[in-house]
Amino acid sequence: MRVINFNAGPAGLPQPALERAREELLDFQGTGMSIMEHSHRGKDYEAVHDEAISLLTGLLGIPATHQVLFLQGGASQQFAQIPMNFLTPEKSADFLMTGVWSEKALDEAKYYGKPRIAATTVMADKRYTRVPKQAELQLDPKAAYVHMTTNNTIYGTQWHTFPEVGGVPLVADMSSDILWKPIDVSRFAFIYAGAQKNIGPSGIVLVVVDKEFMAKGSQNIPKIFRYSTYAENNSLYNTPPTFSIYLCRNVLAWIKSVGGLTQLEKWNREKGETLYAAIDRHPDFYRAPVEKESRSYMNVVFRLPSEALEDTFVAEAKKAGMVGLKGHRSAGGIRVSLYNAVSVENVKTLVSFMDQFVKTRG
Amino acid sequence: MRVINFNAGPAGLPQPALERAREELLDFQGTGMSIMEHSHRGKDYEAVHDEAISLLTGLLGIPATHQVLFLQGGASQQFAQIPMNFLTPEKSADFLMTGVWSEKALDEAKYYGKPRIAATTVMADKRYTRVPKQAELQLDPKAAYVHMTTNNTIYGTQWHTFPEVGGVPLVADMSSDILWKPIDVSRFAFIYAGAQKNIGPSGIVLVVVDKEFMAKGSQNIPKIFRYSTYAENNSLYNTPPTFSIYLCRNVLAWIKSVGGLTQLEKWNREKGETLYAAIDRHPDFYRAPVEKESRSYMNVVFRLPSEALEDTFVAEAKKAGMVGLKGHRSAGGIRVSLYNAVSVENVKTLVSFMDQFVKTRG
Incomplete structure (x- = not known):
């Protein structure tokens, strides 16, 4: 699997x-x-x-x-x-x-x-x-x-x-x-x-x-x-x-x-917008530190209310089959990399998990 | 295959x-x-x-x-x-x-x-x-x-x-x-x-x-x-x-x-000696240009009586399932590389082919 x-x-x-x-x-x-x-x-x-x-x-x-x-x-x-x-x-x-x-x-x-x-x-x-x-x-x-x-x-x-x-x-x-x-x-x-x-x-x-x-x-x-x-x-x-x-x-x-870069851009924009929307609809729980106009569609970083919650987030996501979410050791927090091999469906799975996580831990 | x-x-x-x-x-x-x-x-x-x-x-x-x-x-x-x-x-x-x-x-x-x-x-x-x-x-x-x-x-x-x-x-x-x-x-x-x-x-x-x-x-x-x-x-x-x-x-x-470098050395020496022996027993057909004490056990180079025969040798060896025998473009001739992944058996197959080649073309 x-x-x-x-x-x-x-x-x-x-x-x-x-x-x-x-x-x-x-x-x-x-x-x-x-x-x-x-x-x-x-x-x-x-x-x-x-x-x-x-x-x-x-x-x-x-x-x-x-x-x-x-x-x-x-x-x-x-x-x-x-x-x-x-x-x-x-x-x-x-x-x-x-x-x-x-x-x-x-x-x-x-x-x-x-x-x-x-x-x-x-x-x-x-x-x-x-x-x-x-x-x-x-x-x-x-x-x-x-x-x-x-x-x-x-x-x-x-x-x-x-x-x-x-x-x-x-x-x-x-x-x-x-x-x-x-x-x-x-x-x-x-x-x-x-x-x-x-x-x-x-x-x-x-x-x-x-x-x-x-x-x-x-x-x-x-x-x-x-x-x-x-x-x-x-x-x-x-x-x-x-x-x-x-x-x-x-x-x-x-x-x-799959249709070249025009198609990839469509998917990448949908992936990024879907994920940033999930962050933005829980502003008291997920905090995106990056200025909106500079937000990356490849690496989405955000923080949770505490480092302990971030660790739980990473661990529970892993149980749900999602890996690679820990932020860079120098920056901490959560990092979601949305390179071309990540599908829109993958991001929707993550977003469902994030919404659920707020409900149970928020 | x-x-x-x-x-x-x-x-x-x-x-x-x-x-x-x-x-x-x-x-x-x-x-x-x-x-x-x-x-x-x-x-x-x-x-x-x-x-x-x-x-x-x-x-x-x-x-x-x-x-x-x-x-x-x-x-x-x-x-x-x-x-x-x-x-x-x-x-x-x-x-x-x-x-x-x-x-x-x-x-x-x-x-x-x-x-x-x-x-x-x-x-x-x-x-x-x-x-x-x-x-x-x-x-x-x-x-x-x-x-x-x-x-x-x-x-x-x-x-x-x-x-x-x-x-x-x-x-x-x-x-x-x-x-x-x-x-x-x-x-x-x-x-x-x-x-x-x-x-x-x-x-x-x-x-x-x-x-x-x-x-x-x-x-x-x-x-x-x-x-x-x-x-x-x-x-x-x-x-x-x-x-x-x-x-x-x-x-x-x-x-x-498979036994580490001691075993590899045994195989490599057998491979090299088998191949050089084949060359040396047909000195009028195969010519090894390298001084005996400097002969490589990894890359064995030799010439045939003509470039046309060398081309035939490479082509017929390929038909017999052996590739990579053409000498470096700057040196010409035949080159047999005998790195660790080449088996003693592989060399014996080549040597049989070489003996046969002398009989039919020598």
Whole structure:
């Protein structure tokens, strides 16, 4: 019996994508071996690799100006690899600070250049409960790029209108909300996303990079760290994480099969609105700390009247077949992650549980 | 029907390790979700993670002076990450050149320090057919470390006696022969191995590092690139490739179940000796270019009288259920990779085919 999985990441994956993997785990398409036992230079694997790129290109509407790359090391490695490629000790980059991941990205950039805070919504207690408004941005037109985190898993905030940054290249960590809805990729010079929330297993990072921006990358860094190395070799310069890319392919194929990002957005909006409505109709019991306009549709955070009640909530939900509801260790409370593999039905089950919980414990 | 897989990497994996993964792919130990859908901070995943470390520690006899780390990016990233940690523009490291992978490791080191060739067996045609002898090493006692590749997949050579390097830390790329037999880990300051040959799928790198050596690593590099970051966080600083580590755990458990490295060495020696004997008994047909004392037990390379015959050999072997026999694109010829998942029986099947092939085509 599968549980309802609200994990923040690694997160639940669409069951059809996993079933497909199970079906052919020891014998991929009659080749007599698992896809993970195929050479990454063979035609069987390459077809999967290229299909993953092609599916992502189709789903996101990636223009010809941009290229898809597969990297490793998680978004955390990108925090360092992006400034390694695009900064020098004299160059600065602007950071829009919206949470822990923005902070980590800024910290790693210090080793290569001059990161600068162009906006922050941090509060006295070091938390963040909203994203900045356009008028709050103090952008440097000479910055090498502007870095943002489109969705903040820990604090449950999300940018619903992407910032205007003039002619400066916009770099976005979309690890926790890529593919939640259609976006205009052309607004971004560099998009990166660890796969383990909306795309696949951990251990693979998807990058969508503007080729002109990429061309500005340093050539004075190791070949393995240059984005151009991946671009020139279709992400096959060295052995990629083939099975992880195969699983991403399965998830992307599933997304296409259910109607693409237009359909996912409908479901995701319904999921988020259903859950926030449940919180808002019990304001004396459930408290959502995030400013309404910044509420995330991917990670919904809220508090109960006491930590003891929060623990009971998590424990009783688990008994009812729902897991992954405990808030991040640094934030506490409840966190419900509503990535693409979570269905509208799953959220309705949770909401019934929440309504019932107020009745019995409120 | 599973084929006999002689791929050089990604390579065949032990069938029991794959069957175990298939069995619980959608429901890991009754938790209602795949292990790849578990949080990396949850107790279910952490048990797998710690078991993988513990199995590797037991199998290799890793002393308390050393620590196991899980990294990403392949051995190719280690070519850059090791000098990033341990070199500065003033510091040099000694490289023992035995093939393409040593060359790539040396090239990446140039971005951080002064790599120096302490021995090379390269020939006029840029190939390598042996590893250096102890007397050929011209070591610098002031080097930050000595770098070697223990087995060379492309040229089919292997170090059968590890070099004496005095008090200088010895760093070894063991990607293609780790776990082929017991070794004395204490002789190495740093061992690294991409998993996709003897350990698991691609996308995960195993490191075994001497803690004292690690402590010499730079603190002036991004946190994500410091080995100490992985060591301090049990390789859970950021999200590791959880499913890949799980698969490695399955392979390591299989190795233990069949008798550990002592048993694997017996099988590997029998496999190699059986195959080299077949080559040597048809010296007018099969030509092994590698010096006998440097012959690899992991990758056996040989030529046939013509490229046309080599193509026929590969094609007919495929019809007989044996794949992965084509030599590396840069070397040509035939390459038979005999990693741990290849059985003695598999090699006997190949040798029968080879004997027959000489009769019909010789």
